[in-house]
Amino acid sequence: MTNQVTALPNGVNVEALLGAREALTEMPEAAKFVWRAVNEWKSGTHAESRIEGFFGLGEEQRHVREFRFDSDHPQIFAAEDNGPTPVEYVLVGLAGCLTAGIASVAANRGIELRSVTATLEADMDLYGILGIDSDVRNGFNGITVNYTIDADASEEDIAAVVAQSQKRSAVFDVITNPTNVTVRVNQ
Amino acid sequence: MSFLSHIPRRTAGAIDVVVIGAGHAGLAISQLLGSRGVEHVVLERGEVANSWRKERWDSLKLLTPNWQTRLPGCAYDGDDPDGYMSVGELVQFLDDYAANTNAPIVTGCEVTSVRRVAERYRVITSQGTWNARAVVLATGACNRPSIPTAASGLPAELTQLTPFDYRSPENVPEGGVLIVGASATGLQFADELLKAGHDVTLAAGEHVRMPRRYRGKDIFYWMTRCGIHDQSYTEIEDIGRGRRLPSPQLVGSTDLPILDLNYLRDRGARIAGRFMRAWNGEIQFSGSLGNVCALADLKMQRLLKLIDETADRDGAPAAETFAPTCVDDEPLLSMNIEDVKSVIWATGFKPDYRWLDVDVFDRKGQLRHDGGVVDGEGLYVLGLPLMRRRKSSFIFGIEDDARDIADHLVGYLTNTLRRAS
Ligand SMILES: Cc1cc2nc3c(=O)[nH]c(=O)nc-3n(C[C@H](O)[C@H](O)[C@H](O)COP(=O)(O)OP(=O)(O)OC[C@H]3O[C@@H](n4cnc5c(N)ncnc54)[C@H](O)[C@@H]3O)c2cc1C
Numbered sequence: 324m325t326n327q328v329t330a331l332p333n334g335v336n337v338e339a340l341l342g343a344r345e346a347l348t349e350m351p352e353a354a355k356f357v358w359r360a361v362n363e364w365k366s367g368t369h370a371e372s373r374i375e376g377f378f379g380l381g382e383e384q385r386h387v388r389e390f391r392f393d394s395d396h397p398q399i400f401a402a403e404d405n406g407p408t409p410v411e412y413v414l415v416g417l418a419g420c421l422t423a424g425i426a427s428v429a430a431n432r433g434i435e436l437r438s439v440t441a442t443l444e445a446d447m448d449l450y451g452i453l454g455i456d457s458d459v460r461n462g463f464n465g466i467t468v469n470y471t472i473d474a475d476a477s478e479e480d481i482a483a484v485v486a487q488s489q490k491r492s493a494v495f496d497v498i499t500n501p502t503n504v505t506v507r508v509n510q
Numbered sequence: 511m512s513f514l515s516h517i518p519r520r521t522a523g524a525i526d527v528v529v530i531g532a533g534h535a536g537l538a539i540s541q542l543l544g545s546r547g548v549e550h551v552v553l554e555r556g557e558v559a560n561s562w563r564k565e566r567w568d569s570l571k572l573l574t575p576n577w578q579t580r581l582p583g584c585a586y587d588g589d590d591p592d593g594y595m596s597v598g599e600l601v602q603f604l605d606d607y608a609a610n611t612n613a614p615i616v617t618g619c620e621v622t623s624v625r626r627v628a629e630r631y632r633v634i635t636s637q638g639t640w641n642a643r644a645v646v647l648a649t650g651a652c653n654r655p656s657i658p659t660a661a662s663g664l665p666a667e668l669t670q671l672t673p674f675d676y677r678s679p680e681n682v683p684e685g686g687v688l689i690v691g692a693s694a695t696g697l698q699f700a701d702e703l704l705k706a707g708h709d710v711t712l713a714a715g716e717h718v719r720m721p722r723r724y725r726g727k728d729i730f731y732w733m734t735r736c737g738i739h740d741q742s743y744t745e746i747e748d749i750g751r752g753r754r755l756p757s758p759q760l761v762g763s764t765d766l767p768i769l770d771l772n773y774l775r776d777r778g779a780r781i782a783g784r785f786m787r788a789w790n791g792e793i794q795f796s797g798s799l800g801n802v803c804a805l806a807d808l809k810m811q812r813l814l815k816l817i818d819e820t821a822d823r824d825g826a827p828a829a830e831t832f833a834p835t836c837v838d839d840e841p842l843l844s845m846n847i848e849d850v851k852s853v854i855w856a857t858g859f860k861p862d863y864r865w866l867d868v869d870v871f872d873r874k875g876q877l878r879h880d881g882g883v884v885d886g887e888g889l890y891v892l893g894l895p896l897m898r899r900r901k902s903s904f905i906f907g908i909e910d911d912a913r914d915i916a917d918h919l920v921g922y923l924t925n926t927l928r929r930a931s
Contacts, residue, residue: 351873482808486808
């Protein structure tokens with residue numbers, strides 16, 4: 324099993340991905356997915372999120388196990404720092420998505436990756452969330468992602484892989500483009 | 511060419527082939543059918559070259575150089591091979607071609623329905639009903655402007671134009687103008703509106719950047735020379751993407767080495783990302799501008815590198831270099847709707863087949879066809895982007911496609927006759 328996995332380019336099963344693309348082209352309903360998270364308040368700004376089930380390929384699906392994530396705020400915010408801040412999870416989501424894309428696109432183009440690391444930085448002015456200046460937005464002013472990639476490919480080919488990964492990234496899209504958010508309170 | 515089989519049949523009735531549309535595609539296939547002795551008629555709702563007469567803006571010049579403008583049995587032979595025709599000159603060229611080829615055209619004849627009835631096509635028009643054994647759709651790929659659904663969020667008072675309404679900067683109210691789309695159309699509008707003194711914002715999604723001339727020749731020369739224009743639809747990896755590709759950022763003029771976002775930005779245009787929505791009194795743009803520019807730069811470099819291989823062998827002059835697209839550190843993400851007096855949708859075009867009552871459409875409403883042979887017996891199409899070749903939608907590209915389709919069509923007519931007897 325392990326051998327089989329290492330034999331795949333960048334550990335990506337390109338054939339399975341391309342096969343899925345072809346199969347889903349004929350089955351638009353199966354391509355409709357729903358992602359879910361459950362969140363529960365602990366204390367203060369500490370909350371715990373759990374992720375296990377999602378919907379796709381026409382039926383309920385499960386991850387191999389349940390994943391749990393604590394979110395909180397650092398002590399300088401007078402909090403207990405039981406976990407990363409929610410905005411840091413946004414960076415985790417973006418980096419996870421772009422890097423997965425880079426591995427897949429590179430594999431599809433026959434580029435073998437030796438190492439891929441990214442450092443992310445997001446600027447934020449607290450005047451927004453603290454309500455001090457209404458001209459300052461709550462969220463990030465911008466996000467910078469810096470990749471260092473070691474692969475047997477030219478600089479341009481690597482740049483093209485990174486660009487293509489952004490083009491096909493779900494989280495990049497969620498962050499760069501407006502998304503409707505509906506928040507309801509159940510009675 | 512046999513004389514008798516060529517007598518045009520211009521009154522409604524039974525006929526072998528109906529060609530719908532007298533643009534360059536309809537005229538080209540008519541010439542080839544005529545030379546093969548196939549009985550046919552060309553039905554045109556307006557006049558020859560109707561789209562060029564009715565649906566183009568004043569300053570438009572062809573993107574393709576004159577020497578490249580050719581149709582079956584006819585090539586440009588004027589005295590400005592490196593120039594670019596105006597719309598009026600092209601209309602004249604097509605009018606002359608229709609006359610010289612004796613095309614059996616019925617003008618002012620709008621097709622309102624095509625239906626399969628008893629192994630024939632019943633073609634209902636404003637001038638009667640034809641019953642054809644085969645039909646060629648040469649109605650064009652650009653019958654209607656294609657406008658994103660998010661446009662519906664804009665206030666009704668705002669002036670909104672499409673390339674079908676826009677004629678010149680005089681149509682555009684004073685004040686801020688937002689041009690959506692960064693293809694040839696959007697960039698040409700932006701250029702002339704800036705020159706006319708308008709305050710221009712351009713929303714750019716994915717686009718195709720290329721210089722007008724490179725290493726001493728027109729870029730179209732190199733693309734043909736390197737075999738790009740002749741690439742077959744069967745060789746292209748992602749055909750769906752290839753067919754959706756916007757037109758390259760070009761203008762029919764050699765005044766500028768390259769018409770691109772850098773040039774417009776230097777002249778004072780604000781460049782923003784893709785138009786996303788109108789919301790809360792604001793117009794919002796995508797934050798992906800940096801990436802779409804990076805993609806366009808990479809693709810241009812790849813194209814130029816490919817050209818270099820041939821150009822080096824040809825001993826062409828040294829390669830020019832083009833600066834990467836310059837993107838603001840914090841590109842515009844939103845603007846007040848109040849700062850915009852008009853919006854121009856330069857977001858592409860789509861065909862109109864509302865009159866085609868035959869089950870040949872996919873779930874997105876596009877024709878199901880294999881290289882122009884439509885998934886319906888005896889039905890053919892011409893002139894769609896990358897239909898059989900990279901050059902399919904260009905005037906110079908129609909000849910090879912129309913020849914393939916004419917040959918297939920003749921085979922079809924012969925086979926169905928044989929089956930019937
Ligand atoms: C803005 C613009 C610029 C372009 N510039 C170039 C260029 O520089 N070089 C180049 O090679 N190509 C260019 N093209 C691409 C292409 O050459 C044109 O789109 C061209 O008009 C396509 O020719 P066609 O014969 O396929 O369709 P059209 O020229 O659109 O002809 C279709 C004909 O069908 C008729 N018709 C439609 N529906 C019906 C109906 N129901 N009944 C009867 N008749 C009907 C129309 O009236 C029209 O006359 C450009 C396209 C556009 C939109």
